[in-house]
Amino acid sequence: MSPFIQALIWMFMATAGQAATFTVNSTVDLPLSAGMCNGTGTCTLRAAIQQANSSTDADTIILPAGNYVLTLVGSGENLAATGDLDITADLTITGAGSDNTIIDGNATDRVFQIMSGANATLSNITIRNGHVTNENGGGILINDGILAPG
Secondary structure, eight states: OOHHHHHHHHHHHHHSSOOOEEEOOBOSOOOOOTTTTSSSSOOBHHHHHHHHHTOSSOEEEEOOSEEEEOOOOOOSOSSSSSSSEEEOSOEEEEOSOTTTEEEEOTTTSOSEEEOTTOEEEEESOEEEOOOOBTTBOSSEEESSOEEEEO
């Protein structure tokens, strides 16, 4: 079966009424593409967030120790494809400890944007080097979403 077909099946399964857990296994900043985060391939933080955003259920991302530097520069989109990590659906991100799991905005954009209707829980991570945009949220910007303590 082609990687593209596998990715489509995985995306369908993620939206079919079953919460998913994604375990990140790469610190590289890459967007979702065929075969990513399907349990056997590479899973980046950005790709896992994009996959979770396609679900109607409250998904979880397990983020192992590492330094996750955001390198895909871009702005003006809300799909987590470039720039900040846009969270559009209910999501929990759990790191391996604030001293061990670092998400670095690389001073190019804010780090997270929690969009309207999304409930996010972030725990055991450090967020640093976000860039303030229009005087709003260098680390986290909440647009009518909810950020719960983790």
